[in-house]
Amino acid sequence: MEKKFNYGDRLKELRKPTGNKNAKKSMEELCEIFANEYGLNVNKSMISRWENGTAMPDNKHVIAYSKYFDVDINYLLGVTNIKRRMSDNQIGESVEKEVILNRVLENLKRLDKEKLEQIEVILEKLEKLDMDTLKAYTRIIK
Structure with a gap:
C-alpha cells in the first residue's frame, strides 16, 4: 500500500524543527x-x-511559509523530498549549474x-x- 504524502507534516516540521x-x-x-x-x-x-x-493552506499562505522558513515551495507541496532553501533558487548564471545538478541527480538516483x-x-x-589537482584526477579517470 502506497503511503500518501501529508503536507501537514512538512508544515509542522518547519514550525517545530527537531534538535x-x-x-x-x-x-x-x-x-x-504571518500577520506582521x-x-x-x-x-x-x-x-x-x-x-x-x-x-x-491556499497559495498566499504556502508562499508565506516558503518565504519565512526559506524553503522551496516544491518541497512544501511534496513535489520533491529535497529540502532546498528558496533563496538558493536564483535565475541567471545558476541556471546552467541547475541543469548540471539535475543531470547529476538523475545519475545518482x-x-x-x-x-x-x-x-x-x-x-x-x-x-x-584545488582545480589543478581536480583536473589531473579527471584526466586519469577518462
Missing part, C-alpha cells in the same frame, strides 16, 4: 509573523488544520545505497581539492 529549540515557533507566534510580515490573517485553528492535513555512500565520501574530498 533546534531556538527555531521552534508556537502557533501563536506563527500567526503574529505578510499581512495575512491566520489563527491557531487554521494552522492546526493545515498541520493535521484536514485543510490545505540510479545508484544503490552502497555506491551513494562512496560518492558522498568522494564529494567531501573533492570539495577540498
Whole structure:
C-alpha cells in the first residue's frame, strides 16, 4: 500500500524543527509573523488544520511559509523530498549549474545505497581539492 504524502507534516516540521529549540515557533507566534510580515490573517485553528492535513493552506499562505522558513515551495507541496532553501533558487548564471545538478541527480538516483555512500565520501574530498589537482584526477579517470 502506497503511503500518501501529508503536507501537514512538512508544515509542522518547519514550525517545530527537531534538535533546534531556538527555531521552534508556537502557533501563536506563527500567526503574529504571518500577520506582521505578510499581512495575512491566520489563527491557531487554521494552522492546526493545515498541520493535521484536514485543510490545505491556499497559495498566499504556502508562499508565506516558503518565504519565512526559506524553503522551496516544491518541497512544501511534496513535489520533491529535497529540502532546498528558496533563496538558493536564483535565475541567471545558476541556471546552467541547475541543469548540471539535475543531470547529476538523475545519475545518482540510479545508484544503490552502497555506491551513494562512496560518492558522498568522494564529494567531501573533492570539495577540498584545488582545480589543478581536480583536473589531473579527471584526466586519469577518462
